[in-house]
Amino acid sequence: MNPTLILSATHGNEAFSIPVVEKLKSKFSFDWLISNPKALKQGTRFFQADLNRSAPGDSQSKIYELRRAAELIKLSANYQQTIDLHGTIANTGIFIILSDSNWQNIELAKKFDVPNVVLWPSLQPEGPITQFAKGLELECGPKNTRFTAKELQRILERFLAGKPRRVNQTFYIVTGSLKTPIKRKMKDFVSTSYKGATFTPLLADQYPGIKCYCMQKLESPLDFNTTNKTL
16 A cells, blocks of 8 residues: 555645645655646636535536545545645644544644644535545645745655654644624634633634634543554
8 A cells, every 4th residue: 555645736726735745756755646637727716616525525426526526535545644735825834634533643643743733523424535535634824925835845744754743732623613703803723712712713714704713622632552442
């Protein structure tokens, strides 16, 4: 089994990671592909539907992203892990999203030199690629900046070279969203309170109708090395 598959441009307006992956390909052994070439060609988030909300997909669908999701998940079964690269205009830095927070994916997240890990389980029948493919998402913000590209390259280089993580990690879980239209500024990954509730905002002011997603910090170290993995 091949070790690593890297997905780039799952959203067509997130092409920033392509040059980074092309540079790394000359140094390391891994496979990679452009997830949504049709959306990339027209420079839009999606072609017919959001690819990262289309898994597990349908190989017989008339919708391109549903067919592509099924194709990508089938392909990912040939790899030990799939790394799906994403970008945001928010000033979040680079953080990890685990759509499926099983122990293998948590252990994979621990290998990345990334401080924030977000457990974001989908409650819908259709969801992100990595909900059905072994692996994780790297969300990079703000995208399209030289600093973010350099940081992404550094993080991936350390992972692909097998170098140990140097930063302490904090784990969060998304518990809901704040849809009240309030003007108060909220900063991603900085704890805040609203109407008596304390939470950590994520992707504040990024989506219409949503002030932010709300996270709770997990106090457990989530050290699955000592857990009975057969349970």
